Amino acid sequence: MLIRFNKPYGVLSQFTPEGRWTGLADHIDLPGVYVAGRLDADSEGLLLLTSDGQEQARIADPRFKMEKTYLVQVEGIVTDQALTALARGVSLKDGPTLPARARAVAPPAELWSRNPPIRERQSIPTSWLELSIREGRNRQIRRMTAAVGLPTLRLIRTAIGPYNLDGLPSGTWQKITP
Known part of the structure; x- marks a missing residue:
């Protein structure tokens, strides 16, 4: 089952x-x-x-490296430089990550509200990206986005392999x- x-x-x-x-x-x-x-x-x-x-x-x-895909709301604007760094793999304290698939996406239209809501700052914009990885280190997505200057505000896993x-x-x- x-x-x-x-x-x-x-x-x-x-x-x-x-x-x-x-x-x-x-x-x-x-x-x-x-x-x-x-x-x-x-x-x-x-x-x-x-x-x-x-x-x-x-x-x-x-070891099976089943791909996991996430929607990530970050603080700041996703740049081509940040996407390139994520795609190549970033250096974390526990070593470099494997290359990821990364792209900027529009805010999801059909997204449920979160309780409690994320923190919002009027002076700092937020944006969304889709990130797919084949490893699963502790808090890896959050650490990867922070490493490229985009702190994670909301993290939603949308897929694991074919599911x-x-x-x-x-x-x-x-x-x-x-």
């Missing part, structure tokens, strides 16, 4: 709550499914869960065919 879940902001990638964050049990009441990969509590979007250990490893294990969020409202899940 494979499930796609549109994880809201503030929900951990585990069934039990911790501190101020809620757990998956508040949204998914299915025994025997396990998270395939992680998504930080302050990130939103696609999370896959499965009852198949081999499928879980294939999705989550960095995507299309038409799935925030906080809901659906069984899919692997």
Whole structure:
């Protein structure tokens, strides 16, 4: 069994709550499914869960390099220079990243509101980019955008390999065919 879940902001990638964050049990009441990969509590979007250990490893294990795609709202204006740096790979404290696919995109028209909303500063514009990576280091997207001078304000994973969020409202899940 494979499930796609549109994880809201503030929900951990585990069934039990911790501190101020809620757990998956508040949204998914299915025994025997396990998270395939992680998504930080302050990130939103696609999370896959499965009852198949081999499928879980294939999705989550960095050795398989399954591409993950994100919509990222950043503080500042996305420049060609920033996109080129992201596409080539950027240097982080734990070493250089692999090259990424990066492009500036228009603000998403069909996006759910976030609770709480992102911080907004009247003097600093925001913009959006789509970023696809094949590795999954801790807070990697946020660190990559910061490295090119574009702090992340909102991070939404839209796809993992062939699986995507299309038409799935925030906080809901659906069984899919692997």
